[in-house]
Amino acid sequence: MYKYLIVLVCLLLPIEVHAKQGEIQIDAKTHTFANGLQLIVVERDWSPTVSMVVRFKVGSADEHPGITGSAHLLEHMLFKGTPNMGTTDYAAEVPLMAKIDTLGHALTAAIDKTRKPLYRGDMKEVDSLKAALADIQNQQKKYIIKDEFWETYLKNGGSSLNASTSNDGTQYYVSFPANKIELWAYMESDRMADPILREFYSERDVVYEERRLRTDNDPGGKLEEQLNAAAFTSAAYGWPVVGWASDLETVTREEVNDFFHQYYAPNNAVIAIVGDVKFNDMIALVGKYFDSVPPSKIPPPPVQTTEPEQKGERRLSVEYDANPEMVIGWHMPGGGGIDQEVFDIVSSLLSRGRTSRLYKSLVEDKQIASSVYAGSDFARFPSLFTIWVTPKAPHTLDEVEKAIYDEIDKLKTDGPTKWELERTRNQIESDYVRGMQSNLGMAFRLEDMQALTGDWTYINKLKGLREKVASDDVKRVLAKYFIKDNRTVAFLVKPDSTSPKQEAAIDPTKGAAK
Structure with a gap:
């Protein structure tokens, strides 16, 4: 997930990250070697360190x-x-590792037998092979x-x-x-x-x-x-x-x-060096x-399998002896895809800070949740926009789920205010610039964008796209993606719960919620 910011950037960072014509300026230089290795370098001489x-x-x-x-x-x-x-002696390790490989294959075959329909519970072969494997591994340890x-x-x-x-x-x-x-x-x-x-x-x-x-x-x-x-x-x-x-x-x-x-x-x-x-x-x-490290003989194949369009809400419960929790996921485009920037804005509108829609409504005003978090993802392929929520005792999963949909529906209908949009953009960009203050933070952001999009300068493009997001864009994306048929809802419930939707949090001062 990518969040970037320009506010007060000249004060926050050295000169290689500065505001100019509405962009984040990063003085990064790139080089690609004959074997395909990509190098990104940012020169920073303000401390004798490098990441x-x-x-x-x-x-x-x-x-x-x-x-x-x-x-x-x-x-x-x-x-x-x-x-x-x-x-201490790689040559002495080689024959031991060959024995370990042989035993490893035999162990895999033995475990596979235990998974067959005719298996009747005899683990002697598995246990014997595990013991033999452990013995050879102990012999290797001396080297x-x-x-x-x-x-x-x-x-x-x-x-x-x-x-x-x-x-x-x-x-x-x-x-x-x-x-x-x-x-x-x-x-x-x-x-x-x-x-x-x-x-x-x-x-x-x-x-x-x-x-x-x-x-x-x-x-x-x-x-x-x-x-x-x-x-x-x-x-x-x-x-x-x-x-x-x-x-x-x-x-x-x-x-x-x-x-x-x-x-x-x-x-x-991709290698990123900053310092x-x-x-x-x-x-x-x-x-x-x-330079002498050869490229792979068989190039990495593209991932071809895609997720078909979801044709109905999916609901599931996970039994666990813990307080109830819920996560809702809506399918969203992959990183760099159409409307990625709108999802970034929506996640901040919903849960970033005490004035965000879900936090203010569920945690502060109604006091039915102890925590709520919304997050968009910047991924290679279409992924999920998720909302996590923990109900506050004695309130139920059913209550917090309905409250979440009510807030989303309000945003669908009315859209965010101009002030909300400006605040959200500032928060996103501010977080990103703070992250680039350290050498390691800068290196992470450069290599990540380069690896995911093929162009680290997409940092600036994404920022520009977010600046153009209007209230109507938010309403359009919510109406298109945040629908029942496009969502999966997962509940965490206690094993003895009769209904996931009615599962209530436990107030530690009062015992089990009724």
């Missing part, structure tokens, strides 16, 4: 059933090292230098070191003293060229546990997963970024390695280390 983001244009949307969660798994695996890092990649960055002044994965992309990022940037170039090019997915099966178990904690045992995570699964019947946004549990049990190292070599290549990557550097120096440095 780098390596963005691969691949996320969970590029997976398929059977290997869901692979992009997120690779987020973890690329910290495991290469033949040059993370090991592994744990977290060497991570520790090398930190020992040399690295900060904000991390990685993240979404439906649409995977990014690895770090901030460094400017005089250490060559170390970054060596390490990142090394793992782009030849990562070793060591400790794959034990790390797969770690990710499985992460899924259990953040989705299966988290009410909000479970609600979101079920909403997306119901709203997207064919499009790739229907499965979770962390992957389905059954896939995490059986995906093999070779499958994930093949996925890496097709998608995690220079021709599918105390010179553009020409960065071309030379990145070229020195990344």
Whole structure:
């Protein structure tokens, strides 16, 4: 989701981000290497630091059933090292990893047997293979230098070191003293060229546990997963970024390695560098280390499957022993599509700040909700505009749902006031400019827009489009998209609830709501 702002920009940021003729001016320079790698550089000399983001244009949307969660798994695996890092003796590791692969395939086949209709509950083979796999993995550990990649960055002044994965992309990022940037170039090019997915099966178990904690045992995570699964019947946004549990049990190292070599290549990557550097120096440095990394032999294929038009409201309930919650999702266009800018305005009108429509009505005036949030998405493909709400005891999901539709209908009929539109635009742009004050924040926004649209300067175009949004545009978009047939409604209810719509929040001072 993209939010940008021009108000007081000259005071907020150094000179490379400044107001001129109604645009955000960013003095970014770009270069594309022969292997397809795209480089974006912003020179900032006001502190001797630099931030780098390596963005691969691949996320969970590029997976398929059977290997869901692979992009997120690779987020973890690329910290495991290469033949040059993370090991005391790579040659000694090779035969052990071959044995691990063989056992991994056998384990997958054994687990698959347990899923067949004639399976009668014998887990001896699965348990035996897991034990054998653990034994070989323990033998490999004596050659592994744990977290060497991570520790090398930190020992040399690295900060904000991390990685993240979404439906649409995977990014690895770090901030460094400017005089250490060559170390970054060596390490990142090394793992782009030849990562070793060591400790794959034990790390797969770690990710499985992460899924259990953040989705299966988290009410909000479970609600979101079920909403997306119901709203997207064919499009790739229907499965979770962390992957389905059954896939995490059986995906093999070779499958994930093949996925890496097709998608995690220079021709599918963007590097953003912001800080105390010179553009020409960065071309030379990145070229020195990344030029030799070959593009993928099989170019990443486009995602062809699209979501058909929804032909009726979908409603579902998720049972969980927690206070009730609700999320409503309406299908909306992909990032950069027609009316994207209007959805950004609508999300702010509805829930940004204490004067927003839903907050003022549900939280302050009627006091039937403890929280409410509306969000539009800037995604590669058509996605969802969502509203999350938690009822306030003793009020019910039915009450807050009706109140949300009432406020949307008012906005459909009357549209926003001129003051509301101006305030909303200022809020959006202000948030974006604040985000670009840091080197890392600037790098994130540049690489993200470049990866999603193919042109980082779309930042300015989107701002210009938002400035033109009028009250009639808001009414038109609400009338077109915010309709019953286009929405999916998911309720979080207690297991003993008789009716999701009548589920009430619990007042902790009074016990269960009646």
